[in-house]
Every structure is written in C-alpha cells, then in structure tokens.
Amino acid sequence: MKLLKVSAIFLALATVGAVAGAQTALTGAGSTWVYPLIAKWDAAYQNKTGIEINYQSIGSGGGIAQIKAGTVAFGASDMPLKPEDLSSAGLIQFPTAVAGEDLVYNLPGIQAGQLILSGPLIADIYFGNVKKWNDPAIAKLNSGLKLPDMDITVVHRSDGSGTTFTFCDYLSKVSPEWKQKVGANTSVAWPTGVGGKGNEGVASYVQRIPGSIGYVEYAYILESHLSWTRMVNRDGKVVSPSLKGFQDAAAHVDFTKAQDFYVILTDQAGPGTWPISGCTWQILRKSASKETNMAVMRFFDWGFEQGQEMARSISFGPLPPSTVASIKSYWKKELGYSI
Amino acid sequence: MSGSDVVLPKIQPLSEKPKSAGISWHLSADFLFHKTAVFAAFLVAGALFATVIAIAYDSRTSIHVFGIWGFLKSSDWNPVTQTFGAFPFIISTLISSAIAMVLGVPVSFGVAVFIAEIAPAWIKKPVATAIELLAAIPSIVYGLWGLVVFAPVFAKIEPWINDKLGAIPGIGLLFQGPPMGIGMLTAGIVLAIMILPYMSSIMRDVFLIVPSSLRESAYAMGATTWEVAWNIILPYTRSAVVGGIFLGLGRALGETMAVTFVIGNSNVLSASLLMPGATIPSVLANEFAEATTKLYVSSLIYLGLILIAVTLAVRFCAVLLIRRLGRKEGAAA
Numbered sequence: 001m002k003l004l005k006v007s008a009i010f011l012a013l014a015t016v017g018a019v020a021g022a023q024t025a026l027t028g029a030g031s032t033w034v035y036p037l038i039a040k041w042d043a044a045y046q047n048k049t050g051i052e053i054n055y056q057s058i059g060s061g062g063g064i065a066q067i068k069a070g071t072v073a074f075g076a077s078d079m080p081l082k083p084e085d086l087s088s089a090g091l092i093q094f095p096t097a098v099a100g101e102d103l104v105y106n107l108p109g110i111q112a113g114q115l116i117l118s119g120p121l122i123a124d125i126y127f128g129n130v131k132k133w134n135d136p137a138i139a140k141l142n143s144g145l146k147l148p149d150m151d152i153t154v155v156h157r158s159d160g161s162g163t164t165f166t167f168c169d170y171l172s173k174v175s176p177e178w179k180q181k182v183g184a185n186t187s188v189a190w191p192t193g194v195g196g197k198g199n200e201g202v203a204s205y206v207q208r209i210p211g212s213i214g215y216v217e218y219a220y221i222l223e224s225h226l227s228w229t230r231m232v233n234r235d236g237k238v239v240s241p242s243l244k245g246f247q248d249a250a251a252h253v254d255f256t257k258a259q260d261f262y263v264i265l266t267d268q269a270g271p272g273t274w275p276i277s278g279c280t281w282q283i284l285r286k287s288a289s290k291e292t293n294m295a296v297m298r299f300f301d302w303g304f305e306q307g308q309e310m311a312r313s314i315s316f317g318p319l320p321p322s323t324v325a326s327i328k329s330y331w332k333k334e335l336g337y338s339i
Numbered sequence: 340m341s342g343s344d345v346v347l348p349k350i351q352p353l354s355e356k357p358k359s360a361g362i363s364w365h366l367s368a369d370f371l372f373h374k375t376a377v378f379a380a381f382l383v384a385g386a387l388f389a390t391v392i393a394i395a396y397d398s399r400t401s402i403h404v405f406g407i408w409g410f411l412k413s414s415d416w417n418p419v420t421q422t423f424g425a426f427p428f429i430i431s432t433l434i435s436s437a438i439a440m441v442l443g444v445p446v447s448f449g450v451a452v453f454i455a456e457i458a459p460a461w462i463k464k465p466v467a468t469a470i471e472l473l474a475a476i477p478s479i480v481y482g483l484w485g486l487v488v489f490a491p492v493f494a495k496i497e498p499w500i501n502d503k504l505g506a507i508p509g510i511g512l513l514f515q516g517p518p519m520g521i522g523m524l525t526a527g528i529v530l531a532i533m534i535l536p537y538m539s540s541i542m543r544d545v546f547l548i549v550p551s552s553l554r555e556s557a558y559a560m561g562a563t564t565w566e567v568a569w570n571i572i573l574p575y576t577r578s579a580v581v582g583g584i585f586l587g588l589g590r591a592l593g594e595t596m597a598v599t600f601v602i603g604n605s606n607v608l609s610a611s612l613l614m615p616g617a618t619i620p621s622v623l624a625n626e627f628a629e630a631t632t633k634l635y636v637s638s639l640i641y642l643g644l645i646l647i648a649v650t651l652a653v654r655f656c657a658v659l660l661i662r663r664l665g666r667k668e669g670a671a672a
Contacts, residue, residue: 058628059628059629060629061628061629061630061631062628062629064631065631151517153517153519158599158604158617158621158625159625159626159628159629160418160625160626160628160629160630160631161629182419183419183420184419185418185419186418186629186631187418187625187626187629188417188418188419189415189416189417189418189419189420189606190605190606190607191607192605192607193605193615194519194521194603194604194605194615195603195604195605195615195617195625196604197599197600197604197624197625204486204487205519205521208486208490208491208494208519208520209494209517209519209520209521211517212519
C-alpha cells in the first residue's frame with residue numbers, strides 16, 4: 001500500500017517535470033502595478049494556448065535588474081528606461097496599458113471626491129510648507145467645503161515604487177522647486193511625512209491617521225473605497241480620476257514619434273485629461289533567443305488585440321490603435337523579426 | 340540588611356569537565372563526537388566570518404565613494420542624486436532599541452522574579468508557558484498587530500502624552516508631535532514586547548538554579564522578597580542576567596518586519612519620539628528590492644555592515660560591563 005503511494009507520487013512528479021520541460025511557460029518579473037492585468041490576461045491566454053505566464057510582481061526596479069541579468073523573458077517597469085540606457089544594455093521596451101493614481105485623504109466630514117487639489121498645492125503639502133487643512137491655499141480651491149483646523153500628515157511609499165516615480169515626475173513638472181530639490185525616481189528623499197510599504201501600507205496609514213493624505217493607484221482606490229481627490233489639470237479644468245481621463249492623457253502624447261516610446265503621461269494637455277496618469281513598459285533583451293522573444297511578443301500582441309475588455313474591467317486603459325501598430329513596427333526594426 | 344553583609348559561597352563553574360571514567364568500548368564514538376563538535380563550532384564561526392567579509396566586499400563601492408566617517412555622519416539619503424549617509428538610521432536603530440530595553444528589562448525582571456519566587460506552584464507553569472509562547476509568534480504578526488491593533492489605541496493616548504509629558508521643560512521635546520499612533524515610541528514598545536520572552540525566560544532559568552540554602556538563610560534573617568531578589572538572587576546570577584539582556588538587545592537591534600510596520604519609515608531624523616523614523620533593518624527591507632544602481636545596492640549593504648559593527652560594539656560593552664561588575668564586587672569583598 002505504502003509502495004503504491006510512493007510510486008504514485010513519483011509518477012506525479014515525473015509528469016510535472018515533463019510538462020515544465022516542454023517550453024509552455026514564460027517568465028516575467030517587475031512592476032506590482034501591472035500584475036493584476038498580466039494575471040488576468042494569463043488566465044485567458046493559458047486557456048486558449050496552453051502557455052502559462054509566470055509573472056513575479058517584485059517591483060519595477062527588480063524587473064529591470066532581472067531582465068538585465070537575463071533570468072526572465074520580460075521585465076516590467078512603470079518607469080521607462082532612457083533610450084541611451086536601453087541601447088547600452090541591449091534592451092528594448094514598449095508600453096502595455098495606461099492607468100493612473102490619485103491622492104486619498106482622511107478628513108472627518110468630507111466625502112470622497114469633494115476635495116479639489118492642484119499640482120503646485122500638492123507639491124507644497126509634500127514639502128511640508130502647507131501644514132494645516134484650513135490653509136488659505138486649500139480653502140481657495142475648495143470654497144464650498146468646511147475644512148477642519150487639523151495638521152496635515154503626509155503619507156508616502158517607503159519602498160521603491162513606480163507609483164512614486166509617476167507621482168514625483170508629475171510634481172517635478174508642476175513645481176520647479178520639487179524638480180530641483182527632490183526630483184523623480186522610484187524612491188526619493190522625502191522632505192517630510194511617514195512611509196507606508198506598498199499601496200496597502202499607504203492606504204492603511206491614511207485610514208488610521210486623521211488629517212492624513214497619501215497617493216495610491218486608482219485601481220486600489222476603487223477596491224478599498226478610499227476618499228479620492230479631484231484635481232485641477234493642465235488645462236485648468238477640475239477632473240475626477242477615470243479610465244477615460246487616463247486614456248485622454250495617452251491620446252495627447254505621440255507614442256509613435258518618441259524614441260523607444262520614452263514618454264511619460266503625467267501633466268498632459270486636454271480638457272478631460274487626468275494629470276497623474278501613468279503607463280507600464282515591458283522590457284525585452286535583444287540577445288534573448290528568437291523563440292523566447294517571439295513568445296513574449298505573441299502574448300502581448302494577443303493582449304493588445306483580445307485583452308482590452310479584460311483590461312477595462314480592472315481599470316487599465318487600452319493603448320490607442322496607432323500605438324499598437326507602431327509597437328509592432330518597433331519590434332521588427334529593433335529585433336529584425338516580428339510576429 | 341544590605342548586600343555586602345551576605346557572604347557568598349565560592350561559585351563553582353557549571354561547565355567544569357567531569358573526570359573521565361576510564362577507557363571503554365565507546366572511545367571511537369567519543370572521538371567522532373569530539374571531532375564533529377569541533378567541526379560544527381568552526382563551521383559557525385567560519386560562516387560568520389565569511390559573511391562579514393562578503394558584506395564588507397560588497398560595500399566597497401560605497402566605502403570608496405563616501406568613506407567611513409563621511410558615510411556615518413551624513414544625514415543625506417537620496418536615491419535621486421545618489422548620495423547616501425547612514426546617520427539617521429544608526430541613531431533611530433539605537434533609540435528604538437533603547438526604548439525597548441528601558442521598558443522590557445524591568446518587566447522581564449519582574450516576570451522572572453514572579454515565576455521563580457512569588458508565584459504559587461499551580462500558576463508558575465501557565466504564566467511561564469504564556470511568556471514563552473510570545474517568542475513563538477512570527478515578527479510579521481507583531482508588526483501587523485502593532486499597526487492594526489496597537490497603533491490606533493496608542494494614537495488615542497498620544498494627545499495625553501503631548502499634554503502631560505510634552506509640557507515638561509527639556510524632555511518635553513521628546514513627546515511632542517501629531518497623534519499618529521506610529522513612530523519611534525510605538526516601535527520601541529512593540530520591540531519591548533517581542534524581546535520580553537527571551538530575557539524573562541533566561542532570567543527565570545538562572546533564578547531557579549540559585550541554591551535554596553542561600554535564599555532560605557536570607558529569608559530566615561528577615562529579608563523581604565524584594566531584598567532576596569535584589570540582593571541575593573541578582574548578584575548570584577548577574578552575568579547570566581546581563582547575557583540575557585544583551586541577547587534581547589541584539590534581537591531588538593536587528594528586528595526588521597515589525598519595526599518596518601510601525602516606525603513610520605521617514606529618513607528625516609526628528610527630536611520627538613512620537614515622530615516617524617527608520618532603522619537600518621527597516622531601510623534594508625524597504626529599499627533593497629528596488630535599488631537599481633550599483634552604488635545604491637552597495638550603500639544598503641554598507642548599512643548592513645554598520646549594523647554588524649553596532650551589534651559587535653554592543654556585545655563588547657556587555658563583556659566590559661560584566662568584567663567591571665566582577666571587579667567591583669572583588670573590591671567590595
């Protein structure tokens with residue numbers, strides 16, 4: 001009886017080994033932000049083709065490091081690499097989908113979507129210059145609201161994150177002082193505030209500390225019902241975060257013209273544009289085998305063509321068709337082959 | 340009565356080798372055991388040594404750029420400009436551990452005395468088991484508990500701390516800040532709870548081996564429980580107690596996840612204990628995965644090297660302290 005069990009286990013192990021050996025899995029690593037999208041696409045793609053995507057959401061910096069080391073077939077990053085860095089490391093990159101982030105707050109008596117903030121004001125808050133919620137600068141934008149006489153507690157990410165990069169890139173565009181003193185990166189030297197680990201860390205601090213403000217991904221706001229902020233965009237219009245707002249931001253940049261798609265979606269023009277919009281890039285190695293790169297390209301091509309409804313259902317905005325077309329010609333140009 | 344009135348018997352070292360019982364058939368087994376034990380001991384020491392060398396080697400880029408003194412005293416930790424300095428993290432690591440010791444040591448002593456001296460037999464076991472169970476809880480659970488349960492409660496107490504302790508001139512500066520519930524003090528309190536079982540079980544174990552003749556003679560002379568604990572038991576077990584305390588301190592210095600959850604992760608050093616900070620382990624936990632440049636990774640590893648140095652320095656102080664206490668006693672007698 002025992003022998004039977006043991007041999008059954010061996011048989012099972014042997015089967016698993018055989019399946020794993022048959023090149024039916026693609027490995028990827030990087031951005032935590034794009035993980036829900038890849039997971040959703042993976043489930044459907046695996047059903048259709050039998051190819052499994054093994055994606056590890058270790059963070060954008062980790063994704064860049066892994067693809068450079070050649071341990072994965074593709075890396076995902078919310079911060080695009082500069083064209084010169086790509087060419088020196090023998091990498092290529094292309095965008096996947098657009099999304100956005102927003103500020104959340106904990107203010108007694110003020111509901112979700114009631115508070116309005118502008119970019120320069122957020123920079124002042126994150127510098128610690130605006131310390132109170134009833135500061136005239138906030139009151140000016142929110143004439144209808146009764147703002148409490150409370151200290152503002154700034155919450156930021158403590159871990160390195162593409163969310164931080166997008167947020168700081170936006171602040172650098174709207175505040176010359178921010179650009180000069182802090183800058184934009186996956187982690188920065190914050191002038192003030194407390195740090196939470198991950199979107200959930202920031203969200204839980206904001207939920208627990210009265211008078212706090214933090215930034216999180218839009219999909220996370222929807223999930224956890226946080227009090228989100230309306231923002232004044234570059235055209236001076238007050239907008240709410242929405243998929244359409246993120247796509248408007250993408251529509252106002254020309255991905256097709258930028259070298260290696262190096263365009264950041266923050267602070268774009270357009271009346272409906274959401275100012276803190278972002279994007280995730282997939283990074284491939286030119287020196288990887290044709291077979292591997294083709295498999296990755298097939299997966300993302302399938303996502304671009306078939307996966308857009310799935311993307312929308314979890315608040316990821318599809319890329320414009322012109323961008324998808326130029327991604328395909330980019331593959332051909334950079335790798336010498338395409339699907 | 341006072342401690343110097345009591346004549347202590349000469350303490351026999353417990354580790355003295357028993358005399359050999361002569362040659363027997365299991366000599367070869369003995370020989371094998373001896374060699375294995377020596378090998379194991381050297382393996383551990385070698386692994387530690389190799390780790391230190393590897394860490395020092397990987398921090399060479401950062402040491403080369405920032406130097407030793409420059410890295411230690413700089414408060415600038417900026418991944419954008421790629422300038423790194425360890426000062427705020429070293430200070431926060433020491434302060435959070437110091438808070439843990441201030442709160443944890445007296446409580447551990449109390450718990451150990453209670454179990455060894457005061458408690459009736461039927462309650463000893465459950466209390467001791469409960470304390471030891473604290474040591475079995477994974478540190479991430481302490482972190483979550485600290486963040487989800489303790490911090491909100493503590494945030495309600497903080498306005499009171501602000502008003503009462505914050506109003507005291509001088510040290511009041513330590514207790515001012517917004518009532519967030521997270522920060523250096525919260526981290527220190529959570530750490531104190533975490534290291535309590537280690538310190539109290541070591542203390543209890545050594546308190547129990549104090550010869551009952553000593554204890555009973557003291558009681559016979561009319562000593563109170565406190566006098567027995569403070570003047571008889573503690574001097575008798577002093578070096579083991581100090582060892583236990585420093586074991587707790589070592590754990591507090593290196594604790595990562597629980598601290599990361601509740602300390603607030605701010606690289607800006609603040610005078611107040613209610614404000615957020617960041618310890619060396621918490622910075623490593625937060626930033627290692629996303630450190631993309633060579634200098635950044637090297638600086639983080641350099642922080643690790645400093646943590647090892649701090650721990651070794653603490654250990655060294657412990658040895659000095661024990662020696663000095665021993666000498667003092669010699670002079671008194």
